[in-house]
Structure formats: structure tokens, C-alpha cells
Amino acid sequence: MSRSSIDRDLIDAFARDGVVCVRKAFDSDEVETAAVAIDRVLANPSPRAKVASSPEDPGAFTEDFCRWIEIAEIEQLARHSRLPEIAATLMESPEVRFYHDHVLVKEGGTRQRTPWHQDQPYYNVDGSGISAWVPVDPVPAAGGLELVAGTHRGPWLMPRTFLDGVAKWFPEGSLAELPDIEADRDAFDVRSFELQPGDAIFFDFLTVHGAPGWPYAGRRRVLSLRYLSASARHAPREWRTSPPFEGLDGELAPGAVMDHPLFPLVWPPPAPC
Numbered sequence: 001m002s003r004s005s006i007d008r009d010l011i012d013a014f015a016r017d018g019v020v021c022v023r024k025a026f027d028s029d030e031v032e033t034a035a036v037a038i039d040r041v042l043a044n045p046s047p048r049a050k051v052a053s054s055p056e057d058p059g060a061f062t063e064d065f066c067r068w069i070e071i072a073e074i075e076q077l078a079r080h081s082r083l084p085e086i087a088a089t090l091m092e093s094p095e096v097r098f099y100h101d102h103v104l105v106k107e108g109g110t111r112q113r114t115p116w117h118q119d120q121p122y123y124n125v126d127g128s129g130i131s132a133w134v135p136v137d138p139v140p141a142a143g144g145l146e147l148v149a150g151t152h153r154g155p156w157l158m159p160r161t162f163l164d165g166v167a168k169w170f171p172e173g174s175l176a177e178l179p180d181i182e183a184d185r186d187a188f189d190v191r192s193f194e195l196q197p198g199d200a201i202f203f204d205f206l207t208v209h210g211a212p213g214w215p216y217a218g219r220r221r222v223l224s225l226r227y228l229s230a231s232a233r234h235a236p237r238e239w240r241t242s243p244p245f246e247g248l249d250g251e252l253a254p255g256a257v258m259d260h261p262l263f264p265l266v267w268p269p270p271a272p273c
Contacts, residue, residue, distance in 0.1 A: 006089040014090045018152025018207040021193045022086055025200035026134055030081055034223045035136040037073035041103045048243060052162050059110025059214060064103045065243040074101050078225050084266040087130045090202055093229035096267035097258050099129060100243055102224040106214035113212055116181050120205035121159040121169060122242040127232035129205040133224045139195040145211050149189040152204035169239050232258050
């Protein structure tokens with residue numbers, strides 16, 4: 001896949017809707033690499049790992065973040081797959097930095113819904129960025145990511161903890177609340193996609209999204225890789241971001257380009273020596 005594989009219509013759709021689906025973003029070998037990486041994450045969770053479902057849930061929703069430095073398979077995909085070029089093309093950005101990885105696994109029978117939210121309010125960056133949500137298992141449209149087209153245009157909406165709805169980040173009342181999408185889904189342009197392993201949903205950091213539980217047999221394993229455009233700038237918060245980047249505020253000034261080893265430049269690729 002090259003830049004020419006992402007046509008103008010798809011670029012325009014991303015600018016308009018804040019979400020597009022790119023088929024076969026990973027080839028079959030990369031899907032297997034991603035599956036190996038996810039299994040390694042599950043076998044050796046980091047201190048950032050969490051179970052985002054209740055103990056009473058017959059399944060489990062497990063997340064882990066920022067494993068690429070330890071797990072070579074994630075670094076390989078984050079840096080050297082087609083994703084950086086696709087991200088640069090969709091964002092129409094001359095440069096792209098890798099921001100972080102996020103592993104999301106729902107076991108068969110999981111009831112826990114991923115609540116509607118935007119990603120960017122949880123982060124320590126301002127400026128545009130894009131997520132690639134790539135399953136390594138088949139995902140029916142009824143069990144996969146759901147996204148509200150057009151919400152990438154803003155405003156920022158209040159981020160809350162998934163299980164108990166606490167405003168741990170921005171102070172209560174400082175941001176608008178999310179609308180009750182479930183109360184009137186027909187009032188919103190909700191997009192979902194039937195996905196095969198290696199297909200990817202690309203969406204803006206501000207696009208409102210969520211996901212149902214997983215009432216199926218077997219796991220729903222996803223590797224999500226996030227990228228920053230050239231416009232992204234460091235935005236230290238007074239609170240612990242998700243994911244946290246401990247000590248970064250002592251190394252990057254507010255408003256600085258995200259030029260740091262934690263956020264390697266992945267597009268354009270370096271010239272061969």
C-alpha cells in the first residue's frame with residue numbers, strides 16, 4: 001500500500017467525518033505479528049494494565065498501554081507497517097510521530113460496554129492526532145467500535161472514568177458533557193464496520209466513540225496504534241493523564257513539538273544510510 005492507495009475520496013471523508021475504514025491495513029504476516037504481541041502483553045501485563053469491567057462480569061475487558069519499548073513486535077508494527085504512511089496521508093501531515101500503543105481485549109461473554117468518549121481530553125497533547133484500531137480477530141459490526149461522525153470538529157467533552165463516571169481529569173463543569181447517545185441513537189450519525197483481521201478503523205482523537213460488550217465466543221483482540229500530526233504540541237496537565245508520561249513535563253516545555261524518544265518520528269521514513 002502506498003499513498004496512492006488512499007485516494008482523495010477517503011482523505012476527504014476523513015476530513016469531513018473524522019473516521020474511515022481502511023481494508024487490509026495489515027497484511028497476514030502483520031496480523032500474526034500483532035496477535036503475538038497481544039498475547040505477550042496479556043501474559044506479562046504492565047503496571048498500567050487494568051481490567052475495565054466489573055468483577056461480576058462473566059467476561060473481562062482488559063487494557064494495557066505503552067508497551068512498544070519492551071515488545072519488539074509492537075515497535076515493528078508502529079514504526080514499519082503501512083500505518084504511519086496511512087496516518088500521514090489521512091491527516092495530510094508532512095510528518096507523523098508515534099504517540100503510543102493500546103491493547104484492548106474483550107473476552108467472550110463480556111457485558112461491559114466501552115462508554116462513549118473522546119480520546120484527546122485524556123491526553124497530554126493539543127493539536128491533531130489519529131488512532132488506528134486494528135483487530136486480529138473477525139469483528140461483526142454489532143460487536144465492534146462505534147463512532148459518531150463529525151464530532152472531531154469539537155467541542156471537547158468531559159472525560160470520565162469508564163466504570164464509575166468520575167471526572168478525574170478536567171474539573172466538574174469545565175467541559176460540556178457527552179450527549180446521551182444511547183437514548184436516541186437515530187439522532188446521531190453512528191458509524192460501525194464489519195472487520196476482518198488486519199482491517200483498520202482510523203479516527204481523529206476527538207471523534208466520539210464507544211463499543212458494545214462482546215456476547216460472542218472467543219476473544220476480541222485489538223491493537224490500537226496512535227499517531228501525532230506535525231501540529232501536535234505538548235500540553236502538560238495538572239492531573240495524571242491516561243496514559244501517563246511521568247516526568248515528561250520536566251523534559252518538554254508546554255507548547256513544544258513532541259520531539260522526544262518516547263514519540264519517535266515514523267513518517268517520512270529515515271533515508272537509508
